[in-house]
Amino acid sequence: MEIGSMVAVTLVQIAVVMGVVLLTVAYMTYAERKVLSFMQDRLGPMEVGPWGLLQPIADGLKLFFKEDIIPSGANKIIFAVAPIICLVPALIGFAVIPYNGSFTLFGLEGGGVISDLNVGLLYIFAVAGMGAYGVILGGWASNSKYAFLGGLRSAAQIISYELAMGFSIVGVLLLSGSLSLVTVTEAQAGTWFGFIPQWNIFLQPVAFVAYVIAAVAETNRLPFDMPEAESELVAGFFTEYSGMRFSLFFLAEYGNMILVSCLASILFLGGYKAPLPILEFIPGFVWLALKTWALLFFFIWIRGTYPRVRFDQLMKFGWKVLIPVTLANLLVTALGVYIYNN
Amino acid sequence: MREFFVTTEFVPTDYLPVLIFFLIAGGFGFVTMIAGRFVRPQVSYREKLLPYECGAPPISDARQPFPMRYYIIAMLFVLFDIEAVFMYPWAVVFNQIGLYGLVEMLLFITILVIGYVYAWGKGALEWD
Numbered sequence: 001m002e003i004g005s006m007v008a009v010t011l012v013q014i015a016v017v018m019g020v021v022l023l024t025v026a027y028m029t030y031a032e033r034k035v036l037s038f039m040q041d042r043l044g045p046m047e048v049g050p051w052g053l054l055q056p057i058a059d060g061l062k063l064f065f066k067e068d069i070i071p072s073g074a075n076k077i078i079f080a081v082a083p084i085i086c087l088v089p090a091l092i093g094f095a096v097i098p099y100n101g102s103f104t105l106f107g108l109e110g111g112g113v114i115s116d117l118n119v120g121l122l123y124i125f126a127v128a129g130m131g132a133y134g135v136i137l138g139g140w141a142s143n144s145k146y147a148f149l150g151g152l153r154s155a156a157q158i159i160s161y162e163l164a165m166g167f168s169i170v171g172v173l174l175l176s177g178s179l180s181l182v183t184v185t186e187a188q189a190g191t192w193f194g195f196i197p198q199w200n201i202f203l204q205p206v207a208f209v210a211y212v213i214a215a216v217a218e219t220n221r222l223p224f225d226m227p228e229a230e231s232e233l234v235a236g237f238f239t240e241y242s243g244m245r246f247s248l249f250f251l252a253e254y255g256n257m258i259l260v261s262c263l264a265s266i267l268f269l270g271g272y273k274a275p276l277p278i279l280e281f282i283p284g285f286v287w288l289a290l291k292t293w294a295l296l297f298f299f300i301w302i303r304g305t306y307p308r309v310r311f312d313q314l315m316k317f318g319w320k321v322l323i324p325v326t327l328a329n330l331l332v333t334a335l336g337v338y339i340y341n342n
Numbered sequence: 343m344r345e346f347f348v349t350t351e352f353v354p355t356d357y358l359p360v361l362i363f364f365l366i367a368g369g370f371g372f373v374t375m376i377a378g379r380f381v382r383p384q385v386s387y388r389e390k391l392l393p394y395e396c397g398a399p400p401i402s403d404a405r406q407p408f409p410m411r412y413y414i415i416a417m418l419f420v421l422f423d424i425e426a427v428f429m430y431p432w433a434v435v436f437n438q439i440g441l442y443g444l445v446e447m448l449l450f451i452t453i454l455v456i457g458y459v460y461a462w463g464k465g466a467l468e469w470d
Contacts, residue, residue, distance in 0.1 A: 006355075006358075007358075007362070010358070010359040010362055010363075011362065012357070013359075014362065014363050014366055018366070018367070018370070019416075042450075043419050047446070064378050064381070064382070065378075065381055065382050066381055066382060067383050067384060067385065068379075068382060068384075069373075069386065069388075069390060069391065070391070071391050071392065071393045071394075072388070072391040072393075073393065073403075073404075074393075075361075080375075083371065083375075084368060084372065084375075087367065087370075088364065088367045088371065089366050090368040091370075092360065092363045094366050095359060095360045095363045096360075103370050112362075114359045114363060115359040115360055116356070116358050117355070117356050117357070117360070118356070121430070122427070123360075129400050140405070142393065142404070143393055143403070143404045143405065144393035144394055144395070144400075145393075145395065145400075145404045146394065146402070147393075147396075148404050148405065148406075148408075150409055152412055155412075155416075156411075156415050156416075158411055159415065159416065159419040159423075160415060160419065162419070162423065163419060163422050163423060163426060166423065166426035166427075166431075167367075167426055169431045170426070170430065170433045173433035173434055174419065174429060174433045177433075177434055177435075177436070177437055178434060179430060179434055180379070208438060216394050234394065239394055240393060240394060242374050242393075243378065243382060244378045244382075245375065248371055248374070248375070250435035284354070311469065312469035314470045315415070315467075316467070316468075319418075319467045320462070320467060323422070323458070324458075327454075327455070329452065330429070330451075331447075331451065334433075334436065334444055334447060335444070337437070338440065338441065338444050338468055339437060341437060341440070341459060342440075
């Protein structure tokens with residue numbers, strides 16, 4: 001493909017992907033409030049628009065017009081760029097997420113992914129790791145005790161659960177033999193006995209559970225939301241942030257949630273593949289969206305169900321339970337793959 | 343210049359979209375922040391700019407010494423994360439290297455587990 005048309009296709013894809021992600025973030029905040037409300041026998045936002053449907057737009061506009069306060073004693077430059085350092089990794093991770101099979105639109109060929117890197121998974125982990133810098137820099141630069149403690153805790157939590165996440169994925173790699181997310185998805189095509197989709201979740205149930213737990217902890221969500229435990233740390237690392245900078249942190253948090261859910265549906269639930277051959281007339285991106293939304297609903301559900309754990313329990317669980325379990329799962333998978341191949 | 347990008351063998355072509363995405367995402371962050379400058383109020387006084395400490399005037403600097411544990415966790419993370427990254431290429435080529443790869447990885451994980459048990463025994467994973 002020529003360089004010009006390649007850039008054009010890329011720009012269109014980025015615009016669409018970013019638009020969908022930001023829209024999902026906006027309506028994820030709405031869905032979260034609504035679902036939690038219904039779980040608690042309330043109605044949730046009802047005032048702005050029908051059933052409160054315009055609430056996210058009102059919230060966004062409000063934050064846009066709010067004063068930007070930089071506390072005295074803060075390191076101004078780091079304080080100012082920390083939200084961007086947090087947001088950019090959460091967004092560019094989507095560059096390697098395959099949202100559809102190859103297709104042709106207006107005579108231009110699209111691969112269904114912005115860039116099919118041959119090291120896609122490693123890229124996502126490398127980029128997601130950068131997000132921790134934004135958190136810890138934001139917490140440190142605020143010159144506030146709550147923000148500082150929140151930043152430290154958050155960084156410790158993110159790196160601890162990143163290990164379990166990394167180990168749990170190796171099992172999937174053993175099955176698909178590639179780091180490219182397109183290949184991983186394509187390896188899950190077809191069915192067993194005509195009705196069970198060949199998804200990795202059926203071969204790697206332990207890895208899936210470990211991945212989901214690690215994903216919840218990675219994104220600092222309840223019941224693992226130590227860094228922002230409202231009752232003790234006010235708001236954690238973004239205590240001092242206001243207005244647009246606050247909303248960028250918020251976007252990053254929800255963007256990360258969508259990214260790990262997308263990744264879970266690609267690695268374990270067949271990505272854009274339809275579960276049954278009969279359902280293949282429905283386009284791939286609809287399937288990916290349905291699977292991702294189901295996981296996002298699960299995130300809200302556990303928030304509404306479980307109480308917060310203590311920080312020492314959280315670290316203990318990550319290091320003493322999840323890591324041994326995922327390592328054992330990896331060895332069992334390797335043995336299984338070896339025996340199956342011979 | 344054109345051949346430079348068009349060659350399929352040359353991997354950086356795949357990274358061009360990533361670079362564009364990076365610039366757009368970063369630009370999005372900066373533009374929303376700078377655009378807000380023209381519409382939002384900017385009325386600051388001393389009390390408003392104080393770091394939040396439950397309403398009382400803040401005591402001492404926030405950047406105080408913090409527990410060693412965070413350093414230990416960070417060091418352990420670096421060690422184990424390198425191991426994890428080492429397993430990725432192994433997992434990708436596992437079907438081609440067969441028994442040799444399996445035994446090698448068993449040895450590797452044994453060494454890893456020895457270090458893990460040592461850290462556990464030394465109390466590096468405790469948080470009380």
